[in-house]
Amino acid sequence: MAGIAIKTTDGTRTSLSPEALAALRGGLRGELRLPGEAGYDEARTIWNAMIDRRPAAIVRAVGAGDVIQTVRLAAQHGLLLSIRGGGHNVAGNAVCEGGLMLDLSRMVSVRVDPGARTARVEPGARLADLDKETQVFGLATPVGINSTTGVAGLTLGGGFGWLSRKYGLTVDNLLAADVVTAAGELVHASPIDHPDLFWALRGGGGNFGVVTSFEFRLHPVGPQVIAGLIVHPLSAAKEVLHEYRALVAKAPDELCCWAVMRKAPALPFLPREVHGTEVLVLALCHAGSLEAGMEAAAPFRAIGKPIADVVGPHPFAGWQTAFDPLLTPGERNYWKSHDFVELADGLIDALVTAVRGLPSPQCEIFIGNLGGEINRVPAEATAYPHRNVNYVVNVHTRWSSPSEDTACVGWTRALYEATAPFATGGVYVNFMPEDEAQRIRAGAYGPNYDRLARVKAKYDPKNLFRMNQNVPPAAPAVSAVA
Numbered sequence: 001m002a003g004i005a006i007k008t009t010d011g012t013r014t015s016l017s018p019e020a021l022a023a024l025r026g027g028l029r030g031e032l033r034l035p036g037e038a039g040y041d042e043a044r045t046i047w048n049a050m051i052d053r054r055p056a057a058i059v060r061a062v063g064a065g066d067v068i069q070t071v072r073l074a075a076q077h078g079l080l081l082s083i084r085g086g087g088h089n090v091a092g093n094a095v096c097e098g099g100l101m102l103d104l105s106r107m108v109s110v111r112v113d114p115g116a117r118t119a120r121v122e123p124g125a126r127l128a129d130l131d132k133e134t135q136v137f138g139l140a141t142p143v144g145i146n147s148t149t150g151v152a153g154l155t156l157g158g159g160f161g162w163l164s165r166k167y168g169l170t171v172d173n174l175l176a177a178d179v180v181t182a183a184g185e186l187v188h189a190s191p192i193d194h195p196d197l198f199w200a201l202r203g204g205g206g207n208f209g210v211v212t213s214f215e216f217r218l219h220p221v222g223p224q225v226i227a228g229l230i231v232h233p234l235s236a237a238k239e240v241l242h243e244y245r246a247l248v249a250k251a252p253d254e255l256c257c258w259a260v261m262r263k264a265p266a267l268p269f270l271p272r273e274v275h276g277t278e279v280l281v282l283a284l285c286h287a288g289s290l291e292a293g294m295e296a297a298a299p300f301r302a303i304g305k306p307i308a309d310v311v312g313p314h315p316f317a318g319w320q321t322a323f324d325p326l327l328t329p330g331e332r333n334y335w336k337s338h339d340f341v342e343l344a345d346g347l348i349d350a351l352v353t354a355v356r357g358l359p360s361p362q363c364e365i366f367i368g369n370l371g372g373e374i375n376r377v378p379a380e381a382t383a384y385p386h387r388n389v390n391y392v393v394n395v396h397t398r399w400s401s402p403s404e405d406t407a408c409v410g411w412t413r414a415l416y417e418a419t420a421p422f423a424t425g426g427v428y429v430n431f432m433p434e435d436e437a438q439r440i441r442a443g444a445y446g447p448n449y450d451r452l453a454r455v456k457a458k459y460d461p462k463n464l465f466r467m468n469q470n471v472p473p474a475a476p477a478v479s480a481v482a
């Protein structure tokens with residue numbers, strides 16, 4: 001085996017000798033993959049097709065031992081290191097150009113303890129892996145709305161979905177984590193062990209180490225829940241959204257209703273003439289009994305004159321996959337997102353106007369519905385600070401050809417600017433594209449930023465874990481001289 005040139009954290013290159021590579025390859029339970037080898041391209045290909053980077057080497061780990069060896073090698077040589085969980089992050093930090101990529105996507109075990117109502121989850125597991133295992137026991141924890149998303153990245157940024165108004169963020173249900181630190185040591189982080197690290201993991205992203213196991217609290221959910229879509233023409237969108245915001249303000253925590261504006265896909269329950277026209281979709285899910293769910297959904301179903309209403313009992317694990325066909329990997333994606341306390345009239349006007357000029361048929365604007373239990377947690381209790389937010393708007397621009405890049409990115413940025421006056425200034429770290437480093441301090445972390453930088457200095461003083469929405473380590477405190 002020949003040696004390789006590989007990028008370092010200072011932007012230069014170093015070489016890994018044939019002996020070093022052979023030692024790594026021989027020590028792994030998983031695989032080392034170099035360019036041209038089987039599995040290399042599969043590992044470096046992520047959800048967002050805008051990201052096309054070629055690491056010098058990829059470790060496809062299958063256990064914590066592989067992770068430790070990889071982190072130690074990277075630390076020893078100062079290598080540029082990226083970490084891949086589910087590979088869904090729009091910013092694409094899972095893959096580095098010319099460095100060492102640690103691919104965790106083969107670590108997919110989920111072990112449920114139905115008696116204790118907990119689940120231990122490996123970092124390559126997708127939401128579907130978690131939902132399918134837990135739903136066998138009628139249990140679930142809040143995660144996102146697209147089942148191919150990785151549990152790891154979603155959790156480390158905060159994590160919210162249909163169950164979050166009732167049961168909080170994903171991080172609010174994180175009980176403990178096993179973490180390989182920049183020193184290559186495996187530590188257990190919990191409210192008792194390394195509580196500073198445990199605090200930082202709950203929203204601070206991949207800054208603090210590689211999580212090899214997550215332990216979550218589970219709740220009784222389903223297996224059948226009331227869920228479904230209510231579809232309106234865009235011409236009614238403003239009136240519908242005005243009623244929507246009034247209903248959301250008094251909805252029970254069990255009910256979560258998102259509003260999505262886009263061109264209608266060719267769904268079988270929509271009349272053919274509606275396909276491809278702009279629509280507003282209310283998508284809702286109720287985390288309680290079927291009877292209570294029908295009652296809570298009723299006022300939302302009574303808004304206006306919908307084109308279609310397919311709200312009813314659905315298997316929860318199935319509902320979790322409902323949006324998968326619209327969010328498949330392999331397309332080009334650019335996102336811009338704001339947090340909101342209220343849906344102001346001006347915000348609704350700006351969003352509806354923008355939908356009339358969608359730059360591609362796959363684009364969508366969604367209004368995610370937060371609040372409830374999420375907002376009963378103090379902002380300083382976890383690294384995720386946005387505990388006053390009731391709505392998160394994500395402008396999800398999605399297209400196929402690089403020739404459309406300029407138009408699509410430009411449209412997204414213009415809408416972001418138009419809606420900024422109504423926003424809190426905060427942003428969900430997991431919705432940030434790769435060109436938003438300037439929003440990390442004030443936007444993503446605000447009051448929690450300085451504490452995160454201190455925890456970073458303790459666990460990763462050389463910023464080995466920098467392929468993320470990066471929080472550089474705080475400078476060592478200088479003692480005052482009299």
Ligand SMILES: Cc1cc2nc3c(=O)[nH]c(=O)nc-3n(C[C@H](O)[C@H](O)[C@H](O)COP(=O)(O)OP(=O)(O)OC[C@H]3O[C@@H](n4cnc5c(N)ncnc54)[C@H](O)[C@@H]3O)c2cc1C
Nearest residue numbers: 085086087088089123144145150152153154159160206211
């Ligand atoms: C279609 C789609 C729908 C989404 N819907 C939701 C939603 O409903 N709710 C929501 O909250 N979010 C949602 N998201 C955002 C999602 O939470 C982020 O994209 C998240 O980062 C994905 O995690 P991943 O493991 O798949 O990503 P990856 O790209 O693999 O990882 C993202 C980053 O996390 C870090 N990381 C990953 N694994 C580890 C690990 N084990 N240890 C340390 N660091 C690690 C790394 O820094 C990495 O760059 C959605 C994303 C997509 C693409």
